[in-house]
Amino acid sequence: MTALGRSTVQVGPLGLGAAGIGNLYTAMSDRQAYDTVSAAWLRGIRYFDTAPHYGLGLSERRLGEALRQFPREEYTVSTKVGRRLEPAGPAHEHGDDLADGFAVPADHRRVWDFSADGVRRTLESSLERLGLDRVDVVYLHDPDDHAEQAFREGYPALERLRGEGVIGAIGAGMNQAGMLTRFVRETDVDVVLCAGRHTLLDQRASAELLPAAVERGVSVVVGGAFNSGLLADPRPGATYDYARADAGTLARALAMKEAAERHGVTLRAAALAYCAAHPAVASVLVGARSSAEVHDCADQFATPVPGALWRELRETGLLPDGGVYGR
DSSP states (O other): OEEOTTSSOEEOSEEEETTGGGTBSSOOOHHHHHHHHHHHHHTTOOEEEOOTTTTTTHHHHHHHHHHTTSOGGGOEEEEEESEEEEEOSOGGGOOBSGGGTBOSBOOEEEEEOOSHHHHHHHHHHHHHHHTOSOOSEEEEEOOTTOHHHIIIIIHHHHHHHHHTTSOSEEEEEESOSHHHHHHHHHSOOSEEEEESSSSSSOOHHHHTHHHHHHHHTOEEEEEOTTGGGTTTSOOTTOEETTEEOOHHHHHHHHHHHHHHHHTTSOHHHHHHHHHHHSTTEEEEEEOOOSHHHHHHHHHHHTSOOOHHHHHHHHHTTSSOTTOOOOO
């Protein structure tokens, strides 16, 4: 277990990202969600990340229900603020939420709100859905277009909640590296969650974010290790950053897969090992949607990746020189 920044909150090297159990893209049963979390626990995973955004609160409700079987002091939960959920009106007017990626009824709407009041209200609602009296980590969620309010109001609100002992660690979670670097340099965050920008296919976090995190003593949690699917199973039609992968990116992923197999490992194992290798990284989140996927991710994460693979990927230009490769 590793402490997040200067906090006392501990996370393990592999965590479960709970967007999938919020019906990301396709629906699953409550039983499948419960079994997914239970399998994660069985494999030693003790860090679980969720958000109100994931299935309009469904992820939080399902995660809380599944975690109720385990001792509270033995696991770490993070959730997020910035998207406040409000009832959407009469039930007969509801469509679905697939425009935002989740196969759930659109019975609530998301309201961007990084105000101090919004942060507290959103957290209170999350605790209700989770059925918990506290969460360990709270992230400002995707403040890309709301930077001024996030830095002026949202971050200070989290800092006060941390000071009051309501939460143990604070940070920001985004799909970009630039603003996360600003959080690391200009605030007293404990951790940042960087999704999709520290992977075999996208090394943008390596330029400034990861070095700044090491310098400032801030932890990094990595999400999107498979870039939304392509690095898990590169094939025509696979998704990359939540859209269909273009031909060039697909060809690069397939070349990496062939190289990995020549060295006796899967591309999934290499993708997870790459994410975990940098000294700034405290944990890697996997978005498993079933117990089988959890077991596969845990197996791949535990697989040693030979140094010869990293050398081949650098020599063939599939990875840049100078990175940190292998655990």
